[in-house]
Amino acid sequence: MASELEPEVQAIDRSLLECSAEEIAGKWLQATDLTREVYQHLAHYVPQIYCRGPNPFPQKEDMLAQHVLLGPMEWYLCGEDPTFGFPKLEQANKPSHLCGRVFKVGEPTYSCRDCAVDPTCVLCMECFLGSIHRDHRYRMTTSGGGGFCDCGDTEAWKEGPYCQKHDLNTSETEEEEDPLVHLSEDVIARTYNIFAIMFRYAVEILTWEKENELPAELELEEQSDTYYCMLFNDEVHTYEQVIYTLQKAVNCTQKEAIGFATTVDRDGRRSVRYGDFQYCEQAKSVIVRNTSRQTKPLKVQVMHSSIVAHQNFGLKLLSWLGNVIGYSDGLRRILCQVGLQEGPDGESSSLVDRLMLSDSKLWKGARSVYHQLFMSSLLMDLKYKKLFAIRFAKNYERLQSDYVTDDHDREFSVADLSVQIFTVPSLARMLITEENLMTTIIKTFMDHLRHRDSQGRFQFERYTALQAFKFRRVQSLILDLKYVLISKPTEWSDELRQKFLEGFDAFLELLKCMQGMDPITRQVGQHIEMEPEWEAAFTLQMKLTHVISMMQDWCALDEKVLIEAYKKCLAVLMQCHGGFTDGEQPITLSICGHSVETIRYCVSQEKVSIHLPVSRLLAGLHVLLSKSEVAYKFPELLPLSELSPPMLIEHPLRCLVLCAQVHAGMWRRNGFSLVNQIYYYHNVKCRREMFDKDIIMLQTGVSMMDPNHFLMIMLSRFELYQIFSTPDYGKRFSSEITHKDVVQQNNTLIEEMLYLIIMLVGERFSPGVGQVDATDEIKREIIHQLSIKPMAHSELVKSLPEDENKETGMEGVIEAVAHFKKPGLTGRGMYELKPECAKEFNLYFYHFSRAEQSKAEEAQRKLKRQNREDTALPPPVLPPFCPLFASLVNILQSDVLLCIMRTILQWAVEHNGYAWSESMLQRVLHLIGMALQEEKQHLENAMEEHVVTFTFTQKISKPGEAPNNSPSILAMLETLQNAPYLEVHKDMIRWILKTFNAIKKIRESSSTSPVAETEGTIMEESSRDKDKAERKRKAEIARLRREKIMAQMSEMQRHFIDENKELFQQTLELDASSSAVLDNGPVVSDKTLIALGPAKTQISEQRQFVTCILCQEEQEVKVEDSAMVLAAFVQRSTVLSKNRNKFIQDPEKYDPLFMHPDLSCGTHTGSCGHVMHAHCWQRYFDSVQAKEQRRQQRLRLHTSYDVENGEFLCPLCECLSNTVIPLLLPPRNIFSRLNFSDQPNLTQWIRTVSQQIKALQALRKEGSASDTASSKHVENVNELQLPEGFRPDFQPKNPYSESIKEMLTTFGTATYKVGLKVHPNEEDPRVPIMCWGSCAYTIQSLERILSDEDKPLFGPLPCRLDDCLRSLTRFAAAHWTVVSLSVVQGHFGRLFASLVPNDSHEDLPCILDIDMFHLLVSLVLAFPTLQCQDFSGISLGTGDLHIFHLVTMAHIVQILLTSCTEENGMDQENPTGEEELAVLALYKTVRQYTGSALRGTPSGWHLWRTVKAGVMPFLKCSALFFHYLNGVPSPPDFQASGTNNFEHLCNYLSLPNNLICLFQENSEIMNSLIESWCRNNEVRRYLEGERDAISYPRESNKLIDLPEDYSSLINQASNFSCPKSGGDKSRAPTLCLVCGTLLCSQSYCCQTELEGEDVGACTAHTYSCGSGAGIFLRVRECQVLFLAGKTKGCFYSPPYLDDYGETDQGLRRGNPLRLCRERFKKIQKLWHQHSVTEEIGHAQEANQTLVGIDWQHL
């Protein structure tokens, strides 16, 4: 279709390109009616450029629009060629200090915690790095898009508002200068003209609502009628729904549909069909029909194409305006002027107003374009920012209402600009005073919550879905209120006072609607049927918490405001509860001769509410009054006489009683909603303006009352009055033995009541209540948190309330109360309480939850025991109350409390007859302790002449009064001290008695009468003796218990050894084998240890016994016995790869015989080292398989392992495995024959072997030519000229048992299957190759790890690794016995021919393209197939040695060819050493054979060094290989690191120390071989620079370098855009830590198909980069991601830590993060060790939710 249109389109384009911008601009300059002229131009050209077909062509459109439409405007504006005009404007411009950079999604932003006025003030990365704040405490976040850099805004920063870049011209006049002075009159006039027209055009067309008709001025006479079916974005439908619908409606492919959906989501609309009206209308109706079933349908419009064209250009125009004003602040000012100029319709008719007011009608793309323009124009111009702010405030109500009904997220609404305006302190203040903004916001908010109950309170119950939606949206208004209040005024004008108080009134109205909302009644009889709605009310409370606090902060700043606010608040509270004493007759309560009148009210029977914001606000204001001392200076200003204390305390008290009753289980039938409410009431997020303030309100009320009266009212509200007012009530009550439940209930209530008294007297750490400041308060919080346990920084932060700036104030005080302990390789840094702070511990700290309290108690007692102190936890010494609250202490010595305490102590003394509890007693003891501390304080601080009125000690010494005549409290305590049933509290009682005596001493020191004291001491003494005896008894009990536990433990341990015998066995064996070497030391000297060849050290292998972990039976490893196997995991690996772009294309045809030296795809085998019988394993595996099938059918659950792929977990350690390796004895010993003394030298040997190979080839040719009977076969053999003693018809007998043979096949097939990713086929000739390859690759990867970590070659290895390598090597050596001999012989022939060429192999790789170690392993392991038919007397050892020497020499030549770079000018002395001379000679030979293509003549010294370094890894691998193959122990020198290993290696490997001697000794054959290697065409190409080759030594692969500072990674990722959807920002940029590629993860756009399934970018990447496994860093989340295959993955803790030694997964806290190298190394090590898959397995086993994640879509 495109080609059809082509000529026509081209014609139009040509005519368009002929337009001259200059000419058009010239015409405009002459025009009398410029508007008409320009509009005509647009009407004519816009539809020709935009929207000419079904799909947009952005590049072409932009190009044409610039040429035909924008160009003329630029000419007109500049009055000359804009390429000169704009730079001139730019030069003349004096830029403002504002940075104003608009943030992209995901871009890092920085906020200074020390200097930012509020947390919304942020800097871009560039400004931040150039600012003083980089050395301050800062927070880092990623932007959600929108918003801009506040650099240069003096109002945003307390200090350092400019970065270096924007600080350029502060030295000049600070005064505001009119930017227009830098422009000429002409330019101003023209700019004004063109801006006015264009801005109006854009606004008009974007807000145009007709679908089929243009504005009259743009209408053309002739027009073609084409239409678009336009699909709009909404937040209701999902991606999947849209994609599905589109496929149906417009008949497109899934891919196209995804494209449409992505654009709709991004831009807000996309045309999905183009054509005539009917055609589009039809698509529309299908879409609407398909999406209207459950929800409201997708929005679709059929629009005339020319409207769409103009709208597209309108958007282009707005961006253009944004660009043009960037040239000059003057232009920007003109645009602002144009935008805010009032239109013909008066108020709210400016272009800016019109855009804002139609915001909710615009699509997403249009909104963001004009929002951006606003940000770069109006918000950047200080003068117009203010005017704009006023427009915004005037439209506020309308904008918010539009937003509430709009279905787009807030970030796409113009209402979101409030954060840019309201957070500017001067603007906020101006808007409050001039536009009454506070009141407007609150009123708007209230208007949207109209649903009220009969008392006018909010009612959230039975909200419809729509109301709930509105409620969610309207919450953003609270955020606006917060922005307005966040910066507090430094000075007050009367205007501000008035408007603030007006706002405060409105706020009180709001709180009034909340006071008493969601009331509840106790459910008796049956359980509630439906959980009532409670979350909405709490959401509101939670959102308002900071606002309430900030209101108080504002009030605190001005006495007049504070007093007025206090009066207003009190008045509203009285309105709420004015009538609470009405109705019923008051009742009279009396105890101990005190009596009080109160109302009849039972929490358990009547309505009660948790929501009391008005009371709580009043409490807050009261504390402020107390702090500000205005109350003492001008009490007449306060309405104190109007305060009715009983009224103040009533509702908070009810609320606290409710909590107590809930705790006592009385409200069980009210369900979970109540439990949740109580939880949040105390929770750190709410408590500051809920629970804390209720306590303060009670303290306020009580401080104005007779404490006896208060206590009686409290008893009555707790419904405990009867118990304590009737002397014998307790006795009667318990003897009735009524309900156990009721007894329990009452006990809990009494405990709770005592706790409340403790809190009322003890909680003095709010400034204003006690004489403390804010730091004391926070210190105390921290001390109590750390009393529970040491905590990490983030944990601590979470337990502390945050203020509106997200600060807890912790950093300032933490040093004073805690030590920091740094983290290790795992875990986090921890804060520990300083020991000296322990004395401030209060067991009844009011913010402890019950669980925390008991944990803290236990921890503190333990600490005391450790320090050998007594374990009493007495109340701490408290700071004094502020004067307004001072009378509170009198509760402690009030008659009613003494009565309560006496009663409870009495119960405890007569402990059998009463229902009492130990916690009750503990609380009474604590209260007594508090009173004693108080009295002591009073005495110590009292001036000499002052009479101390606090006389608690006297009161408790007096016996009780009639009628019950109980003993004194003191006497009772003395009795209890010896009560055997009060063991735990003994220390506390002792502490009380001691303190009592100390006080007595102080009191008596003035009156000198020492009589009572001696009595006391004696008593104390005797008690101490008793105490000692008691302690002894306890110690004895403890000892017995310990013994019992020990016995149990050793029993368990024995079981463990039984069950894990094999483990222990192994450890023992390992010890034995290593010591064996040392024992042999004197006999076998180091030099004689030789790993291979005829001179190999003869070692008799020890008999090996192993135990099956499944059946626990022990068995010896024997050739003829049933097989023992190790659990093993085979995986493909690219860890050593030097070429990540290479992977196996077609596994069916792939030939793995030669490993390329880039090691691009290897097969690694690992094992946990656990041994099983082969048959036990079989049974186990079968049962796993069966179980899995059942499970999948039943639960459709995934597991961490894939049974169908042969995976299972090791039954002992749950390590992921996918096959087993048989345990074998050294296989060479089985096949070695007698050694004839006369062994061939290398040359002879090569000839013999060549002949043998030739013979075999000839035979095979014969065999395949005629498939004849065996007799004929034999005949042919005889006809051939066979080398002496060679018998190709000989079939060796397989020595292994059936079971072992089966396991050899099993493991071989598994390696083949995994390594090549093909279906298992044990007959495939590639099976043995894969086995050898895995052996070689695994050894190579171990060698790399050891070298990288600088560890000795034969140092102590973990025994699992040792076992694995030994079994793997021996397995690979034995594997040929289960394969067809001729297949392996064929392999050997080809392998051999790669070094010793013969005629029949031509397609072999040149030596540059062969990894020599793989070649060595394959040759050595294939050789027995030849040797077993050779009866000439050549031993296996001889063959090994010659193969090894041959390959080593090939490797040396390889190194000489590839790795001898030119020297760096260091002229060395003439070669002196023997090695140097030799290598130089060799080099010359090589050079000669390459036809001198090998350049230069490096010095011998350099050559020798290069060769040695290059060959070292190969030698090390070979040593490991032969060690495991032949079992020769390693010389002890290898076991220590640091020694020069080269000579030892050579000796061990039977090599001359001068490796070049090998060539010299065998020069006869070597010269011809070297020649054949060097004459190869590939070698020539390489030397001539036409291709690359690997050089040696190969460097180890490392994970990529990560930057020190995490934010530079964020920045890097924010610049990264999705590679598939043209410049879009990627939502989840993810970094491959292996190769450094950034990927667009977890997103539709970058899904690709892999093996018939859609996979995300990461999974797709693992297939090429990591052959299925991958290590990634999810940059936005700061999370490491491990992936393996399509179904496995886990998250791993990132290598970035903050200053507190914690990671920040999800970047929630925003503390600066720095690279922790140790942790990164640990990740790298996991990778090197091939443990990533294993790590994933363990993570998934530990956390089942990980199994459910769709890893493949990441």
Ligand SMILES: [Zn+2]
């Ligand atoms: Zn900036």
Ligand SMILES: [Zn+2]
């Ligand atoms: Zn800056």
Ligand SMILES: [Zn+2]
């Ligand atoms: Zn700062």
Ligand SMILES: [Zn+2]
């Ligand atoms: Zn077994």
Ligand SMILES: [Zn+2]
């Ligand atoms: Zn295991």
Ligand SMILES: [Zn+2]
């Ligand atoms: Zn993408």
Ligand SMILES: [Zn+2]
């Ligand atoms: Zn990669």
